[in-house]
Amino acid sequence: MHQSDDRMEITPQLLLRAYSCGLFPMADSADDPEIFWVEPEHRGILPLDAFHIPKSLAKVCRQNRFDIRIDTAFNAVVDGCAEPAPGRTKTWINRTIRELYGQLHEIGHAHSVEAWRDEQLVGGLYGVTLKGAFFGESMFSREPDASKVCLVALVKRLRERGFVLLDTQFTTEHLKRFGTIDVSKETYEGLLDKAMGVDADFIESPTRSF
Numbered sequence: 001m002h003q004s005d006d007r008m009e010i011t012p013q014l015l016l017r018a019y020s021c022g023l024f025p026m027a028d029s030a031d032d033p034e035i036f037w038v039e040p041e042h043r044g045i046l047p048l049d050a051f052h053i054p055k056s057l058a059k060v061c062r063q064n065r066f067d068i069r070i071d072t073a074f075n076a077v078v079d080g081c082a083e084p085a086p087g088r089t090k091t092w093i094n095r096t097i098r099e100l101y102g103q104l105h106e107i108g109h110a111h112s113v114e115a116w117r118d119e120q121l122v123g124g125l126y127g128v129t130l131k132g133a134f135f136g137e138s139m140f141s142r143e144p145d146a147s148k149v150c151l152v153a154l155v156k157r158l159r160e161r162g163f164v165l166l167d168t169q170f171t172t173e174h175l176k177r178f179g180t181i182d183v184s185k186e187t188y189e190g191l192l193d194k195a196m197g198v199d200a201d202f203i204e205s206p207t208r209s210f
Contacts, residue, residue, distance in 0.1 A: 010025070010035065010096070010100060012100060012103045012104050012107060012109070015100055015104065015128075016104070016109060016128075016130055018037060019128055019130050019133075019135055020130060020131075020192075020196055022039055022043075022185075022188065022189060022192055023037045023038065023039050024037070024038055024135065024169060025037060025038070025097065025100075026038050026092050027092045027093070027094040027096065027097060028092065029091070029092065029094065030082060030091045030092070030093060030094045030095075031094070032094055033094060033095060033096055034096075035094070035096055035097065038169075039185070040169070040170065040185070041184070041185050042182040042183065042184060042185070043167065043169065043170075043182065043183055043184075043185065043188040044167070044168040044169055044170045044171040044172075044175065044180050044181070044182060045165065045166060045167055045168060045180065045181060045183055045188065045191065046136075046155070046166040046168050046175065046178060046179055046180045046181075047166075047179060047181065048155060048158055048159055048163065048164070048165075048166055050179045051155045051178060051179050052177070052178055052179040053152060053178070054177055054178075057145060057148050057149070057152070060145045060148075060149060061149055061152055065117065065145070065149070066115040066116060066117055066122065066123070066146060066149050067115070067116040067117065068113065068114065068115060068116075068149065068150065068153045069113075069114045069116055070111065070112070070113060070114070070157075070203075071105070071111055071112055071203075072112075072114060073112065073114055073121055073124075074102070074105045074110065074111070074112040074126065075098075075102060075105075076121055076124075077112040077114055077121070077124035077125070077126050077140070078093065078098055078101060078102070078112075078126060078138075080121065080123070080124060080140040080142070081093060081124075081125075081126065081137070081138035081139065081140045082098075083140060085140060085141075093138065101126070101128075101137070104128060108129075108203070109128055109129055109130060110126060110127070110128050110129070111126065111127065111129060111202050111203075112124055112125070112126040113125050113126075113150040113151075113153050113154045113157075114150065115141075115143075115146040115147070115149055115150050117143065117146075121142075122141070122142045122143040122146045123139070123140060123141040123142060123143060123145075123146025123147040123149070123150055124139065124140060124146075124147065124150055125137075125138065125139035125140075125147055125150045125151065125154065126138065126139075127154075129163075129200075129202045130195075130196070131195055131196045131197070131198055131199065131200065132162065132163050132164045132165060132194070132195040132196070132197070132198025132199070132200045133163065133164070133165040133166075133167060133192065133195035133196070134154070134158055134163055134165070134166050134167065134202070135167045135169070136154075136166065136167060136168050136169065137169075139151070151178065154166075157202070158200075158202075161200050161201060161202060161204075162198060162199075162200040163195075163198070163200045163202075164191075164194060164195050164198050164200075165191050165192065165194070165195040167188075167192075168180050
């Protein structure tokens with residue numbers, strides 16, 4: 001971990017540069033205004049060609065229980081990710097994080113995938129896009145399976161638009177169900193370098209030749 005320099009202003013451009021070098025920011029708590037840089041020795045990634053959808057979740061997806069939307073409520077998704085949840089009584093999403101990612105969203109480098117039901121936001125996830133990489137930050141659910149369906153939608157979108165790396169930062173038992181694995185720092189650097197050479201667009205559909 002690398003402590004941020006108090007004399008250095010953390011800008012969206014610096015944040016993108018950090019991601020391109022394999023670093024990402026975190027905070028000790030929501031009440032702590034400081035952030036620090038994290039560079040794990042082992043990195044969680046979800047290989048896009050090995051994504052696994054459990055049978056029970058596939059059934060939920062077929063039911064179209066949720067209306068999946070992109071970037072219609074980014075700040076609300078970040079707020080949802082900062083809420084206490086079972087097994088997570090504290091959040092690392094502080095005001096600095098909220099402001100920085102809000103700015104990244106405004107310039108097209110941070111996006112949300114949202115689950116809506118009866119016009120209520122019931123789950124979602126957000127992350128950062130840079131070249132051919134999506135760096136997942138956090139997810140939340142207010143209804144069973146809401147964030148999981150968002151993850152399925154995210155992977156589908158990344159595949160369709162030519163992304164080659166889905167970085168989950170860490171692995172959890174929850175994410176392992178979908179195929180997330182740990183890779184060494186050296187392996188991750190190679191995958192990241194490849195992704196930085198790919199031009200992918202999270203919003204625009206790929207151009208097809210007929």
